Structures are given as C-alpha cells and as structure tokens.
Amino acid sequence: MSIEKLVVGPGRVETLTDEQEKKLKQVWAYMLNFFGFKVVPPGVVRTASRRSTNASSIVSSDSKKKSGGFMGRFKRSSHKRSNSLEKLERVLSHHSTHSIDEESGFHYCFKGLDSKDMYEAFWTFLRHDTPDNLVLRFVRARKWNVDKAMVMMTNTMKWRWYEGKPDKVLFESELGCKESGKDGVMYQLEVGKCVIHGHDLKGRPIANVRARLHHSSDQTMDEVKIYTMMTIEYARLMLTEPVDTCDIVFNLSEMTMANMDYAAVSYMVKCFEAHYPESLGILFVHKAPWIFAGIWKIVRSWLDPVVASKIVFTNSTDDLAKYIDRKHILKELGGDSDFEWNYLQPTKSKNGHVSDDEEAKEAIEEERKQILSKFIHKTIDWIETTDGTASRALLDERIQIGRELAENYKKLDGYIRNRSVYDRWGDVTFKLPTD
Known part of the structure; x- marks a missing residue:
C-alpha cells in the first residue's frame, strides 16, 4: 500500500x-x-x-x-x-x-x-x-x-x-543531557523507550512507545518530562506541511503493573492536550493486557473528548495494517520493518551544531x-x-x-x-x- x-x-x-x-x-x-x-x-x-x-x-x-x-x-x-x-x-x-x-x-x-x-x-x-x-x-x-x-x-x-522550556531542551538535545549528567534521560534514549520510525498511510510519522521498558525508578520525574518534551519536539521536526500530525503506537504487549506510572502518563496527556493541540493523528493502544481495563478507566477520565476520539484499540498486525503499511510496522509488532533501535551515544563532532x-x-x-x-x-x-x-x-x-x-x-x-x-x-x- x-x-x-x-x-x-x-x-x-x-x-x-x-x-x-x-x-x-x-x-x-x-x-x-x-x-x-x-x-x-x-x-x-x-x-x-x-x-x-x-x-x-x-x-x-x-x-x-x-x-x-x-x-x-x-x-x-x-x-x-x-x-x-x-x-x-x-x-x-x-x-x-x-x-x-x-x-x-x-x-x-x-x-x-x-x-x-x-x-x-x-x-x-x-x-x-x-x-x-x-x-x-x-x-x-x-x-x-x-x-x-x-x-x-x-x-x-x-x-x-518560563516552565517546561522545551526549546532549551531541543536546542541542547542529547549532547546537552549527557554533558549535564541527566543520566535518566540518557537511559531512556539508550533503551529506546519511544522510537520514532516510519509513517502511516497519510504520511504521519509514528512514535512507537514500548511500555514494557518503563520503570519509574529508572529516572526522575523531571527526566521523564525532559525525555517527553524532547521526543515530541523531535517528531515536530519530521513534520512537513500539509502533514501536521503524528501517530503514537502504545505497544502494551508484555506490560505489567510494574511498568505503570500514572504520573508519567498524566504529564504526557496534559502536555499534548494543553501545549501541542491538533498534533495527534491516531493513538493506537496495541495488545492491551487484562490489567489495562482498570488503568483505562482512570486514564480515560483525564482525556479531552477530542483526544479520546482519536484512540484506536488494536490487537493484531492486521489491525495496524489498516492504517500503516506493513513495511513501516516494527517487527516486534509483527510488521516487515527491519529497523532496530541501536542508540548512538552523542559526541561533540556528531551531535553538536x-x-x-x-x-x-x-x-x-x-x-x-x-x-x-x-x-x-x-x-x-x-x-x-x-x-x-x-x-x-x-x-x-x-x-x-x-x-x-x-x-x-x-x-x-x-x-x-x-x-x-x-x-x-x-x-x-x-x-x-x-x-
């Protein structure tokens, strides 16, 4: 397709x-x-x-x-x-x-x-x-x-x-985080907690969130915020009008309650709704486990109705393929993409200006x-x-x-x-x- x-x-x-x-x-x-x-x-x-x-x-x-x-x-x-x-x-x-x-x-x-x-x-x-x-x-x-x-x-x-300062986060980027000792941000980058790769059938970039890789003890809440802002701002750089929205695939396979972090989810929701309006194309909730039913009741109450209307629950690769060409679906989701996250540590020569x-x-x-x-x-x-x-x-x-x-x-x-x-x-x- x-x-x-x-x-x-x-x-x-x-x-x-x-x-x-x-x-x-x-x-x-x-x-x-x-x-x-x-x-x-x-x-x-x-x-x-x-x-x-x-x-x-x-x-x-x-x-x-x-x-x-x-x-x-x-x-x-x-x-x-x-x-x-x-x-x-x-x-x-x-x-x-x-x-x-x-x-x-x-x-x-x-x-x-x-x-x-x-x-x-x-x-x-x-x-x-x-x-x-x-x-x-x-x-x-x-x-x-x-x-x-x-x-x-x-x-x-x-x-x-005055507050979030996402422009500072973006301009300093990964090299700035490494030089200032933000180890929790670097850890999230290293494991590939969120991977921006591929695009859907409407040309929208796709952010693949791997819930199983998140544990609240691995980083501070401030480092979660910085990583979230950095990822959103990276995605913005990949948009070219008339494409002006991104998709998010929340891969919940292998997720347990140990991966659930209400504070991180709440920040992400508020960040998108309050400060990046009209930026979401589709939010896919993929392979939600049974424990997600209780979580969803809480999270749904936080969502603006417009955002909630953009959520699509998927359980198979075929479900995703209705919106995304299989060559842009990660192999871990059953797709044909050979892409693997192999993080390159930032250096002044490769990651500076x-x-x-x-x-x-x-x-x-x-x-x-x-x-x-x-x-x-x-x-x-x-x-x-x-x-x-x-x-x-x-x-x-x-x-x-x-x-x-x-x-x-x-x-x-x-x-x-x-x-x-x-x-x-x-x-x-x-x-x-x-x-």
Whole structure:
C-alpha cells in the first residue's frame, strides 16, 4: 500500500472560510497589539486608552542582543503570572464582553505578562511551521472560540518560556543531557523507550512507545518530562506541511503493573492536550493486557473528548495494517520493518551544531528578522483592510511569506540546535545552505 494523496485539511490557512479568516485576523490583532503594534481587533471598541509601546524596538536589529539571540533567555520571569488556563477559560466563557482589559487595553490573557518574553516565546516556538497554521492549531482546538484560543495559546507561550522550556531542551538535545549528567534521560534514549520510525498511510510519522521498558525508578520525574518534551519536539521536526500530525503506537504487549506510572502518563496527556493541540493523528493502544481495563478507566477520565476520539484499540498486525503499511510496522509488532533501535551515544563532532560559523549564523538571523518584519506589517495591512478581494490577496501574500520563514528556520537550524540521533540516521533532513 502507498501513502494516500496528501491534501490540506479544513481550518488551515490555505482553506479558510470567510468567517474563519475573520477569527484568525482577530487572534493576530490581539497578539500584535500586545507585542507593541497598533492594531485594533475586528469588532472591538476601546473603552480606555491603550498603553503606548514602541513596536520597532521588538524587531530592531539590537533586540536579539538584548534577549540573547534566537534561543532567547531561558530564565524565570519576575513578572506577575496570569491565572490558570481553566480559570481564565471559565471567566471568558461567561464574560466574553470583558475579554479586553480596560486598564491596559490588551486581551485579558496577557495581563501581567512581559510582551518581549511572549514575543520571543511565540517566534521561537514556530520552528519550520508557518505562523498562521501554528496559531490555527489553537483556534481549532477551541472550536473557533477566539477568547479560549487566546488563553490556551498564551498559557503555552508561558509554559514554553518560563516552565517546561522545551526549546532549551531541543536546542541542547542529547549532547546537552549527557554533558549535564541527566543520566535518566540518557537511559531512556539508550533503551529506546519511544522510537520514532516510519509513517502511516497519510504520511504521519509514528512514535512507537514500548511500555514494557518503563520503570519509574529508572529516572526522575523531571527526566521523564525532559525525555517527553524532547521526543515530541523531535517528531515536530519530521513534520512537513500539509502533514501536521503524528501517530503514537502504545505497544502494551508484555506490560505489567510494574511498568505503570500514572504520573508519567498524566504529564504526557496534559502536555499534548494543553501545549501541542491538533498534533495527534491516531493513538493506537496495541495488545492491551487484562490489567489495562482498570488503568483505562482512570486514564480515560483525564482525556479531552477530542483526544479520546482519536484512540484506536488494536490487537493484531492486521489491525495496524489498516492504517500503516506493513513495511513501516516494527517487527516486534509483527510488521516487515527491519529497523532496530541501536542508540548512538552523542559526541561533540556528531551531535553538536552543524556549524559554529557566527558570521553565517548572524546573516541568516538578519534575514529572518527582515522576513518577520515583512510578515508582521503585511498582517497589519490584511487585518485592517475592509475590502474582501484585497483581504484574500493579502492573505495569499502572507502565506508565501510564512513559507519563507519556514525555509529560513531550516537554514538556521544547524547553527542553533545540537544534532539528535534522528539527524544522524537521516530522519531529520535540514541542511546548511552550502550543503
């Protein structure tokens, strides 16, 4: 069986309806307003004067020097933190007319946050996604409720910048973990607790989780979190639009209660649901033993209904083969793939940056700054136009500029991210411009 024809799904920037386009404009207006650009969200009337912010300072040539470059400043903020995601969503669902904070003029979800931190958090999060489709993951996840999408996205930006710091995890990667003595992370890599290999019939990468290899005593909970974030971020690097989701195969064969770790499962569920929305294709629960029935009652109660709807229980290779070509199913699952996990220990020469040429890196970062400035100002034109034909033309221009940003990241990647085992195997294919 071959990969099915890849098509752009509904609710992506290339396939927006007029009403969906209006909602996307509103999200961008809220964000750009907070970042310092004078944009009024569609349909919103200001009742108080807005805080004046110098937008040019955010994208100025010396902004990266202030913030520590593309990787930014991975330190905790001293700023007042916003309320929890759940509380804010409840507030906004009952008081949608008060989504603009009258004192600051910004969307309520930004209250107490540093605009430069959030600006860096969003654009560092982007990688080789296009900006609109990254934003639309959150909008679709909240069923096109703009206020709830704003809360969810801001919560993720805070988590990425102040708490989980997955960008730091990815950029330092395996070499960083080895050099800093995170033995529990290295152990999970060595045994291959989760192996990203192959793709399904829709071209989605597959993360194969081997539950029998997990024992909570083998690593700390912090090391479980780092390994989880690292694996998710590796999978993101393997996505190329229009493929924007991954599959997970939970292989529960040979699993016993000794392998069950509710804290690890809870973290994984919350991580996906809160911070990587619309990223899951299918979650296969394969060969669940009888003991899983009791576990499932607990785990199911944690799941968002949308995530729960993507779970498929399989008991045989034939069940998996309805979704995955047998050549991409691991032999341990009864498939034809000859792939075996043989972890290569990270070394500076094999797993460091592809290049440490600072002059070349700065040139690519400068190009990125220029593309980003062009995208932002084109976005402002798109938001503010009242002509439908002009709006669609500007949207098309923005889509192209977004793709330029994605290509720019691919050039920058080798200068800022330590290589992973998947880079060494050729599963991540970003190359330097001279390659």
